[in-house]
Every structure is written in structure tokens, then in C-alpha cells.
Amino acid sequence: xxxxxxxxxxxxxxxxxxxxxxxxxxxxxxxxxxxxxxxxxxxxxxxxxxxxxxxxxxxxxxxxxxxxxxxxxxxxxxxxxxxxxxxxxxxxxxxxxxxxxxxxxxxxxxxxxxxxxxxxxxxxxxxxxxxx
Numbered sequence: 001x002x003x004x005x006x007x008x009x010x011x012x013x014x015x016x017x018x019x020x021x022x023x024x025x026x027x028x029x030x031x032x033x034x035x036x037x038x039x040x041x042x043x044x045x046x047x048x049x050x051x052x053x054x055x056x057x058x059x060x061x062x063x064x065x066x067x068x069x070x071x072x073x074x075x076x077x078x079x080x081x082x083x084x085x086x087x088x089x090x091x092x093x094x095x096x097x098x099x100x101x102x103x104x105x106x107x108x109x110x111x112x113x114x115x116x117x118x119x120x121x122x123x124x125x126x127x128x129x130x131x132x
Contacts, residue, residue, distance in 0.1 A: 010035050015044045 014022060014036060022045070026033045035041055105119040106129075116129040 007031075007035060011041050011044055014041065015048045 010032070014025065014032075017025070022036050026036050106116065108116050117126055118129050119126045
């Protein structure tokens with residue numbers, strides 16, 4: 001009974017934290033890793049996150065020697081706290097349209113190349129998804 005209560009309390013508290021903090025908490029104990037990784041917790045966190053709107057600003061800068069762009073992300077939450085994610089991705093050169101959903105960013109390159117890139121701002125990993 002006490003274990004069930006403490007797990008529910010953890011889920012209640014953790015569901016209010018940002019993804020970056022949750023990634024850090026996963027490393028502290030196996031119980032917390034299991035709790036944060038569970039499908040039930042992910043649903044709770046996603047539902048709670050929908051109640052906290054945020055504004056995101058994405059900008060890029062060209063890295064001339066490598067002919068690529070560094071993508072920078074800033075977000076403002078409902079409490080007016082600014083979160084900076086510097087150099088979250090390195091993608092090919094060009095103009096991009098960004099589509100955001102859940103915790104991933106999707107960049108579609110406009111123009112002749114027509115490439116799609118997927119980026120996870122928390123892990124700073126970028127994957128080339130498709131070329132048209």
C-alpha cells in the first residue's frame with residue numbers, strides 16, 4: 001500500500017516537471033527510471049503539459065565551413081520563465097519550416113532539396129529523415 005502511494009505521489013510531482021529535469025532524475029534511482037519510463041507516466045506528463053502553453057522561438061545561424069545551420073531554441077512558459085536550448089541541432093543549409101509536436105521538432109527544407117530532419121531538443125540529437 002505504501003509503495004503504491006509513494007509511486008502515485010512521484011507521478012503527481014514528476015508530471016509537473018520539464019523534460020530536461022526528468023531526464024536528469026532518471027539517473028538517480030532505478031525506481032525513478034521505471035516510473036518516468038512507464039506509459040502511464042508519459043500519458044500523465046503529456047496531459048499535464050498540454051495545460052501549460054509555451055511559446056517557442058527557433059532561430060538559426062550558418063556555419064560557413066561546414067555549410068550547415070545551427071538551430072537555437074528558446075521557449076517561454078506560462079509563468080514567463082525563459083528556457084534556452086543553445087545549438088540544439090545541426091542540419092543542412094537552406095530555409096526550413098518547423099513543425100513542433102510533443103517533444104520533437106520536424107524541419108522541412110524548402111526549395112529544391114526538400115529534406116526532412118527530426119530533432120529532439122533535450123538530447124540534442126538530429127536525424128535526417130527523408131529527401132524528396
